Amino acid sequence: MPPLALYTFGVLKSPLADPAPLTHEFYDIGEAVYRRISRHPGYLAHAEAADGARGSLFEADWGAWGEFAVPTWYGKGRTAETTALAATLSLWTDLRPAFDAVYSGPHREALNRRYDWFERTGHPNYVFWWASDGVPPTWRDGVSRLEHLHRHGSAPHAFTFHDSFTPEGTPLRPDAGTTGRI
Template identity: 80%
Template sequence: MPHLALYTFGVLKAPLADPAPLTQEFYDMGEAVYQMIGQHPGYLARAEAADGERGVLFGADWGAWGEFVVPTWYGKGRTAETTALAATLSLWTGLRPAFDAVYTGLHRAALNTRHDWFERTGHPSHVSWWVSDGATPTWQDGVSRLEHLHDHGSAPHAFTFTHSFAPDGKYLKGGC
């Protein structure tokens, strides 16, 4: 049975290493959100760096998730001191469990304050697609599909929760 891959990407207003209260608030809340998401029904896995430290994304060992890459339009730093982004890559049993995890609980509360932390870029902040059972999506897959979504809109190849598709490619009227 196929699984849902979900990639999220946002450009932070300040680098993760910035000691400012707003950046600290995002980071602290992020840790709690990760813990809750990891316990959500339908959650399978997320990309985690084997040797990652706070703010170290580029050059970290991501194992089967591949090399960490970002969309071409990201123009901020790439070092631990200058990285100003938040990205996730996860696997889910289906569309509804992923949607429920994103739009309920602590993550929903975080979404309500996202404009305090993230720049408005004019680019989509997430993309989903179906992968074969046993397949691990890569960071490059996520970036390619996010850019495809931006350039072409939702399609079976790259879609949003609002304009989503079933594993067989059929459009799901009304979203998930």
């Protein structure tokens, strides 16, 4: 079965470089979330900048994950001092492990506080798709899928937890109890 790609994107209320306590809290919680998720069953990998620098998303070397990209609706800064976004790109074995990781533990706690940090944009903030075996998805892939989801809704090309699909394109029922169904 091919890996499941997950791209998340949110517009922050203040730049990543903001020295305010709320920004530091977001970073601290984010680091704890990544540590926990990276050990979660079903997690395969996530995009990491080669230099590990915070706030320099656009200038960072992302290796096989490609050049950093954002949706067209992002209108804030693109420098280390002005960037006001949070984005992730990860790979999973299936929907159930991704669902469990997102809606439990520290990530669930962070979701409960998302409006402390993020603007409400009226756009989707995550998208799934089945990636090709052996080829990591790129940031541009994630942006393209998220924009497709926004324009057309869930489809085998770009979908959500609630309206998801098998790798073959068959819709999944949210209440089904078998592997891959949530």
